[in-house]
Amino acid sequence: MQQPIPRATVARLPRYLRYLEEVAASTTTVSSEDIAEGTGATAAQVRKDLSHLGTLGTRGVGYDPAVLRDLLARALGLSGDLQVALVGAGNLGSALANYGGFSSRGFEIVAIYDNDPDRIGTEVHGIEVRSIDRLVEDGRLSPFAIGIIATPAGAAQAVADLLVDAGVGSILNFAPTMVRTSDGTVVRQVDLATELQILAYYRRREATSRA
Amino acid sequence: MQQPIPRATVARLPRYLRYLEEVAASTTTVSSEDIAEGTGATAAQVRKDLSHLGTLGTRGVGYDPAVLRDLLARALGLSGDLQVALVGAGNLGSALANYGGFSSRGFEIVAIYDNDPDRIGTEVHGIEVRSIDRLVEDGRLSPFAIGIIATPAGAAQAVADLLVDAGVGSILNFAPTMVRTSDGTVVRQVDLATELQILAYYRRREATSRA
DNA sequence: TAGATTGTTAATCGATTAACAATC
DNA sequence: TAGATTGTTAATCGATTAACAATC
Numbered sequence: 009m010q011q012p013i014p015r016a017t018v019a020r021l022p023r024y025l026r027y028l029e030e031v032a033a034s035t036t037t038v039s040s041e042d043i044a045e046g047t048g049a050t051a052a053q054v055r056k057d058l059s060h061l062g063t064l065g066t067r068g069v070g071y072d073p074a075v076l077r078d079l080l081a082r083a084l085g086l087s088g089d090l091q092v093a094l095v096g097a098g099n100l101g102s103a104l105a106n107y108g109g110f111s112s113r114g115f116e117i118v119a120i121y122d123n124d125p126d127r128i129g130t131e132v133h134g135i136e137v138r139s140i141d142r143l144v145e146d147g148r149l150s151p152f153a154i155g156i157i158a159t160p161a162g163a164a165q166a167v168a169d170l171l172v173d174a175g176v177g178s179i180l181n182f183a184p185t186m187v188r189t190s191d192g193t194v195v196r197q198v199d200l201a202t203e204l205q206i207l208a209y210y211r212r213r214e215a216t217s218r219a
Numbered sequence: 220m221q222q223p224i225p226r227a228t229v230a231r232l233p234r235y236l237r238y239l240e241e242v243a244a245s246t247t248t249v250s251s252e253d254i255a256e257g258t259g260a261t262a263a264q265v266r267k268d269l270s271h272l273g274t275l276g277t278r279g280v281g282y283d284p285a286v287l288r289d290l291l292a293r294a295l296g297l298s299g300d301l302q303v304a305l306v307g308a309g310n311l312g313s314a315l316a317n318y319g320g321f322s323s324r325g326f327e328i329v330a331i332y333d334n335d336p337d338r339i340g341t342e343v344h345g346i347e348v349r350s351i352d353r354l355v356e357d358g359r360l361s362p363f364a365i366g367i368i369a370t371p372a373g374a375a376q377a378v379a380d381l382l383v384d385a386g387v388g389s390i391l392n393f394a395p396t397m398v399r400t401s402d403g404t405v406v407r408q409v410d411l412a413t414e415l416q417i418l419a420y421y422r423r424r425e426a427t428s429r430a
Numbered sequence: 431t432a433g434a435t436t437g438t439t440a441a442t443c444g445a446t447t448a449a450c451a452a453t454c
Numbered sequence: 455t456a457g458a459t460t461g462t463t464a465a466t467c468g469a470t471t472a473a474c475a476a477t478c
Binding site for chain 2: 021030046048103108113114115154194213214
């Protein structure tokens with residue numbers, strides 16, 4: 009692996025990737041300007057970001073979207089399906105399981121866990137919901153690349169501990185609380201209400217500036 | 220309103236707020252160190268961030284979590300319930316409607332729209348799903364503070380246009396595609412697959428660094 | 431007073447932007 | 455060649471960190 013890619017760049021690469029997937033079928037070249045427009049970045053940002061991955065374009069011409077798409081996917085570590093364990097089969101968990109965007113982009117939810125007897129044994133997106141008691145055993149038998157926590161906040165830490173026990177090194181946490189894990193585990197926190205609150209702040213500023 | 224708060228700070232304030240809500244009932248002072256631990260920030264960051272809002276703590280003592288919580292809520296524009304229109308009553312939309320984290324934090328989903336006749340007329344989280352054709356009219360009659368797009372990517376731009384027509388100035392877009400709106404509209408893009416992809420990148424780096 | 435912790439300054443670090451030579 | 459667009463450099467901007475005086 010080459011030198012590390014700046015955090016801000018890593019955060020944008022998936023958007024570029026999504027855009028390239030969108031246009032790769034219908035066009036044979038895209039410019040940094042095109043990518044910028046399609047993703048909300050600036051053209052200079054796009055070129056700078058891509059330059060971290062090597063020399064990918066052709067001066068005077070642009071980039072080949074199919075080539076660039078494959079390069080980005082590889083740079084992000086998306087070659088091959090990543091097996092995902094989902095914990096929490098409630099509303100959010102079910103939504104995530106049914107969300108089309110995952111399977112089409114290199115992630116496969118292979119197991120779903122819950123602690124509610126009423127849910128255990130039911131099917132979500134064609135996958136049987138299993139008891140949370142089986143998570144550690146299952147993970148040791150057949151490792152998960154990524155674990156997703158979609159439980160209420162109160163259960164999140166215990167679930168994170170189980171995931172670590174099961175050998176999961178990367179966790180995406182949708183529960184609105186911080187989970188603590190040992191070093192070497194990567195945890196990403198996504199709080200849906202947080203996004204609304206950030207929006208609320210800019211909403212008000214915008215309203216005031218119009219006044 | 221005082222001077223603008225830096226973007227990076229705005230992005231962290233909701234996390235501080237969530238932490239303060241958690242501890243306000245059980246303790247009467249928190250230090251910047253406590254907040255940092257509970258939110259994944261650093262103590263210096265916390266103090267710097269809070270200093271943008273004024274002098275909120277007491278040297279040698281710390282912050283009053285209840286006072287700080289109310290201050291943060293006000294700074295974020297969360298005083299009073301913000302009326303939210305949700306478009307898309309599929310899996311993700313239903314999950315969002317049922318997600319407890321919104322109502323408890325100043326947001327109320329007051330209307331849900333869809334274009335699928337099978338869904339129109341059904342109830343989600345106690346709210347009747349209405350035809351998308353009524354969105355503009357409804358919004359003009361009784362304005363929405365915020366619109367949430369939870370439709371497939373293909374419908375997102377059309378929905379965004381309708382929301383703008385309905386007078387909605389702030390949009391949270393969960394569809395995996397950029398939507399374009401006129402200036403003065405604030406759009407925030409949340410892509411769930413993007414979060415997984417970012418995680419996948421750091422996952423691989425972590426794995427490599429251990430090797 | 432002694433210990434603790436804020437608020438703020440200055441130094442460092444990283445990201446963005448503008449500009450342009452390289453090159454198709 | 456002329457026009458277009460990349461890859462890269464240097465300048466600017468903003469965010470983080472460390473340190474400490476102020477003050478409870």
